[in-house]
Amino acid sequence: MRWIWIDRFEKFEVNVAATAIKNVSLAEEHLHDHFPGFPVMPASLMIEGMAQTAGILVGAARKFQEKVILAKIGKASFLRLVRPGEQLVYAAKIVNVTEQGAAIEGSITSRTTDNGKPVELHVGTVEMMFSHIDNNMSGMKFPEFNFVFNSQFMELFETYRRELEVKLSGA
Numbered sequence: 001m002r003w004i005w006i007d008r009f010e011k012f013e014v015n016v017a018a019t020a021i022k023n024v025s026l027a028e029e030h031l032h033d034h035f036p037g038f039p040v041m042p043a044s045l046m047i048e049g050m051a052q053t054a055g056i057l058v059g060a061a062r063k064f065q066e067k068v069i070l071a072k073i074g075k076a077s078f079l080r081l082v083r084p085g086e087q088l089v090y091a092a093k094i095v096n097v098t099e100q101g102a103a104i105e106g107s108i109t110s111r112t113t114d115n116g117k118p119v120e121l122h123v124g125t126v127e128m129m130f131s132h133i134d135n136n137m138s139g140m141k142f143p144e145f146n147f148v149f150n151s152q153f154m155e156l157f158e159t160y161r162r163e164l165e166v167k168l169s170g171a
Contacts, residue, residue, distance in 0.1 A: 005049035
C-alpha cells in the first residue's frame with residue numbers, strides 16, 4: 001500500500017515552489033496509537049508529506065523523466081504539535097536543481113482556529129536533498145518503471161495541475 005500524505009495542491013510553480021495541503025483527521029488509524037487519549041500527527045509523517053510535496057516539485061522540474069528519491073534530510077525542526085481537525089500546509093521551495101539531484105527548503109504550518117478565528121501557525125521547517133537515481137554515480141541498477149511517480153501520485157498531480165493551470169516547460 002502506498003501512503004499519500006498530501007490531499008491537494010494549492011500552488012505549484014514549476015522550478016520554483018509548491019504548496020500542498022493535508023487535512024488531519026481522527027479517522028486516520030495512525031492517530032489512535034499516537035497517542036491514546038491525545039492524538040497528534042507524527043513528525044515523521046509530516047516530513048513524509050513535505051517529501052512528497054517537494055518530490056513532485058523536483059520531478060516536475062525535469063518533466064518526470066527521472067526517478068526522484070529523498071536522499072537526505074539536512075535539518076528538521078518542529079515547534080508545536082498538530083492535532084486532528086487542523087490542516088497542514090506544506091510549502092516547498094527549490095534551492096537548486098542539478099543533473100544529480102535537488103535541494104529543497106520547506107516550511108510546515110497549520111491552519112486552525114483560535115477563539116473562533118482562522119489562524120495559520122508555524123509548525124516546523126525541513127531542509128531536504130533529493131537524488132535523480134537514474135543519474136546516480138554508484139552504478140546501481142533500478143527498475144525501468146518509475147516506482148516513485150506511480151499512477152496515484154501522477155493522478156493527484158494532474159488533477160491539480162489542470163486546476164491551477166500549471167504548465168510544464170515544453171508541454
